[in-house]
Amino acid sequence: MSDSLIADSWTLQDGISMTVLQNPLRTRVIVTGVGPKFYVPPHWHAAHDEIHVVLKGRLIVTQDGVRHVVGPEDGACITRRGVIHSLESFPGEELILEETTPAPEDTEQKIYFFRNLGVPGMLRSPLGIMQVFYHGDSYPKFPTGLRWLERPVIVALGGYIAPFLGYRLPDKRLRMDPSRFPRDKKD
Known part of the structure; x- marks a missing residue:
């Protein structure tokens, strides 16, 4: 079994790691600034909002084509479901980023x-x-x-x-649940 399935911290790629934190439950991404930059390509979510908080460094958050540079002084950056967004660190800069959702x-x-x-x-x-x-x-x-x-x-x-074709989720706790991800979730 992979370390990412049993450990609370794992390496995403050289110089970038992810940790699961408790109380409250959230993930933390640490970018050392050595190696490739952290980049999450443009994507969206149908059923959940995301909250990003930069603890150290700067993060480029692009939401529906509008680019923002977010730092610790900016507080929480909320991305609503349905909004196309991407995340990007600055090359050579350290970044500590936490992600959670309202639920x-x-x-x-x-x-x-x-x-x-x-x-x-x-x-x-x-x-x-x-x-x-x-x-x-x-x-x-x-x-x-x-x-x-x-x-x-x-x-x-x-x-x-x-x-x-035989692909299986390594961690089967991730499941598409119709009650969690309804076709068109309303506010």
Whole structure:
């Protein structure tokens, strides 16, 4: 079993690690500034909001095409569900970033999401990533701008094709639950 499934801290890549923190439950990303920058490509969530807090350094948060530089003095940066967003550190700079959601059960699922993506080799497996995205309420932004196509592609690739080809989630606690991820969650 992978370290990311049993440990509360694991390496994402050289110079970037993730830790699960308690009370309150959240994840912490630590970027040393040595090695590649931290980058989360544009994506969106259908059923949950995210809260990012920068404890040290600066983070570029892009929300629906608007770029913000966020630092410790800015407090919480909230990304609402449905908003296309990306995260990026500055090359050569240290960054300590915490992520959570307004609902503890969503934060718990995000941790399972990150644990699955942290399994060695997972980030090099497009179908494995699509399966984790399917179960983890994450949808990549396609460069074509065909937003209506993003969810069906993840459902097809991650929900049907990946399992058919033998792909299995390393941590089965990450599960698409219709009561947690309704088709069109309303406020």
